[in-house]
Amino acid sequence: MPNLSVIQAALDRAVTDGVFPGAVLAVRCGNRPVSRFHAGHLSTVPPGSPVSSSTIYDLASLTKPLATVTALVLLMQKGRCQLDDYVADHLSECADTFIGSATICHLLTHSSGLPGWRGFYEQLRPDGVIPSSAGERAQAKRAMLSLIRSEAPVYERGTRSLYSDLGFMLLGFIIERISGQSMSEYFLEHIVCPLGKPRMGFILPGQHRALPNSLDADMSGVAPTEIDRWRGHLLCGEVHDQNAAALGGEAGHAGLFGTVDAVLAISGEWLGAYHGRVTILDWAMVHEFTRRQKLEGSSSWALGWDTPSVPSSAGCQFAAQSFGHLGYTGTSLWIDPVRELEVVLLSNRVHPSSRNEAIREFRPAIHDLVYQEFIGSI
Numbered sequence: 001m002p003n004l005s006v007i008q009a010a011l012d013r014a015v016t017d018g019v020f021p022g023a024v025l026a027v028r029c030g031n032r033p034v035s036r037f038h039a040g041h042l043s044t045v046p047p048g049s050p051v052s053s054s055t056i057y058d059l060a061s062l063t064k065p066l067a068t069v070t071a072l073v074l075l076m077q078k079g080r081c082q083l084d085d086y087v088a089d090h091l092s093e094c095a096d097t098f099i100g101s102a103t104i105c106h107l108l109t110h111s112s113g114l115p116g117w118r119g120f121y122e123q124l125r126p127d128g129v130i131p132s133s134a135g136e137r138a139q140a141k142r143a144m145l146s147l148i149r150s151e152a153p154v155y156e157r158g159t160r161s162l163y164s165d166l167g168f169m170l171l172g173f174i175i176e177r178i179s180g181q182s183m184s185e186y187f188l189e190h191i192v193c194p195l196g197k198p199r200m201g202f203i204l205p206g207q208h209r210a211l212p213n214s215l216d217a218d219m220s221g222v223a224p225t226e227i228d229r230w231r232g233h234l235l236c237g238e239v240h241d242q243n244a245a246a247l248g249g250e251a252g253h254a255g256l257f258g259t260v261d262a263v264l265a266i267s268g269e270w271l272g273a274y275h276g277r278v279t280i281l282d283w284a285m286v287h288e289f290t291r292r293q294k295l296e297g298s299s300s301w302a303l304g305w306d307t308p309s310v311p312s313s314a315g316c317q318f319a320a321q322s323f324g325h326l327g328y329t330g331t332s333l334w335i336d337p338v339r340e341l342e343v344v345l346l347s348n349r350v351h352p353s354s355r356n357e358a359i360r361e362f363r364p365a366i367h368d369l370v371y372q373e374f375i376g377s378i
Contacts, residue, residue, distance in 0.1 A: 002373035015040035022051035023347035057346040060327030063256040069304035107167040113153035121246035132205040137248030161299035172252020198265040200258030202250040223348040315367035
């Protein structure tokens with residue numbers, strides 16, 4: 001049996017060492033009950049309430065696999081798009097542009113030639129005011145698409161992988177164009193509701209109660225991130241990523257908030273489908289999306305999911321078939337399908353400052369410890 005106290009002690013020690021103000025860790029191994037751990041407080045400035053297993057975190061780039069990639073699989077299962085579709089097939093504004101001839105596969109593997117990041121938010125919203133209505137969000141998305149399609153390639157397409165938020169913003173726009181729904185609407189209707197409404201969703205301005213099992217109006221129970229100079233205040237219940245904020249809080253690369261159990265709800269769908277169990281996802285699609293796409297070279301990317309590299313944030317014990325993703329705010333999800341092991345870590349390591357990077361050493365260490373206790377002890 002795993003020694004759960006050893007894992008709890010490691011989480012407590014990370015708080016003491018300043019890795020993050022607080023964190024929640026959840027581990028599910030096979031058919032065993034979920035083991036949950038929590039430590040620390042919501043914030044340090046001002047002092048916050050203790051973290052609990054129900055604390056809601058800004059999931060940052062976990063939005064990519066949990067919302068965007070999952071949505072694309074659902075749309076592909078219905079024949080609405082394919083991996084080899086060109087960007088311009090769905091975003092006509094990109095016709096006759098460099099990015100218009102990239103495929104959905106290129107975007108998913110971060111090999112499209114796009115730069116990794118641009119501070120477009122400063123051009124879209126120089127005043128730091130976030131679009132609050134559906135019409136304003138739609139206008140912001142059109143402006144963002146215009147900026148992205150004007151980008152020149154920074155490398156030859158397909159020759160390397162450069163992790164790109166811009167590519168996933170395009171994927172979010174493609175999902176919206178195909179479905180006729182916003183990212184938040186599609187995610188709620190086709191992913192959250194079928195899974196029993198876990199507490200996860202995009203928090204839009206003025207719609208704090210948009211998450212299932214509504215949030216308190218004062219956002220208690222939500223871990224804050226940092227003081228954003230662009231917006232001029234401490235962020236709590238507002239997406240940390242500034243480009244996502246400039247789009248109104250919903251985007252293909254960032255914007256999701258949720259609890260550790262909500263992340264496990266979607267994680268379990270991927271793992272279940274991987275093993276042929278009935279989920280919202282198709283077995284063959286899941287195997288294709290979680291397979292490292294290039295066996296040669298330095299890229300570790302599957303389709304929107306990462307796979308273990310050397311070194312890996314998943315430590316050194318997870319099987320080569322594992323898949324996962326990180327989030328800039330201090331979140332991560334790793335799934336080892338061989339051992340049927342799922343590990344979710346949610347924290348706000350960017351509070352009070354994103355300059356704190358101590359989580360880089362903590363992540364692999366905690367995954368090695370979890371593996372040792374849950375797998376090595378069998």
